[in-house]
Amino acid sequence: MPEIILILVFVIALLVIKKTRGTYEVALAARIGMAAMLVVTGIAHFAFTKGMAMMLPEFIGQRELIIYATGIVEFAAAAGLLLPKFRVLTGWLLILFFVLLLPANIYAAQNHINLQTASHDGNGPGYLWFRIPLQVFFIAWVYLSAVKSEKVPVRG
Structure with missing residues (x-):
């Protein structure tokens, strides 16, 4: 769904950017897309808190608080991507965030966590064949649109 x-x-x-500005601003559109995705996934942290907390090993304390905090981080990252002054820093921090999420996704897959139902009937380890490349895709997306991008409109 996020993708x-x-x-x-x-x-x-x-x-919309092409229609209003006369150019294709791919990096800006990509940051807007990522920001929208982060808002949706941030909302999920509040809608599916119990299931997301199950994605963290039990030895980690305050799991629900961590889920709420990471939801807020996603909202802040969405805003940061859209503010030119914070775009590059937000991009780097978001890449780090995506890397740090990978162990939770691996743990959830190994334990068949279904975050929406807060149960153990999730997809399991096979899900990682999709999730790991998706995580790499998100990292590349952020790097190319927020960290590396320069404002070079494409006329067309």
Whole structure:
């Protein structure tokens, strides 16, 4: 679901930017798409707190508080991507955040966590064949659109 939001909002933003500014500003549209995805996933931290808390090993204390905090981090990152002054710093911090999320995704897959139902009937380890490349895709997306990007409009 997050990847669908990312791509859909990216395409819409790209077209709206072209219509309003006369250029395709791919990096800006990509940051808007990522920001939208982060808002949706941030909301999920509050809607599926119990299931997301299950993605963390039991020895970690205050798991629900961590889930709320990471939801707020995602909201802040969404804003940071859209503020030119904070774009690059937010990009680097978001890349670090995505790297740090990987162990939770691995733990959840190994334990068949279904974050939406807060149960142990999730997809299991096979899910990692999708999730790990997706995480790499998110990292590349942020790097190319927020860290490396320069404002080079494409006329067309």
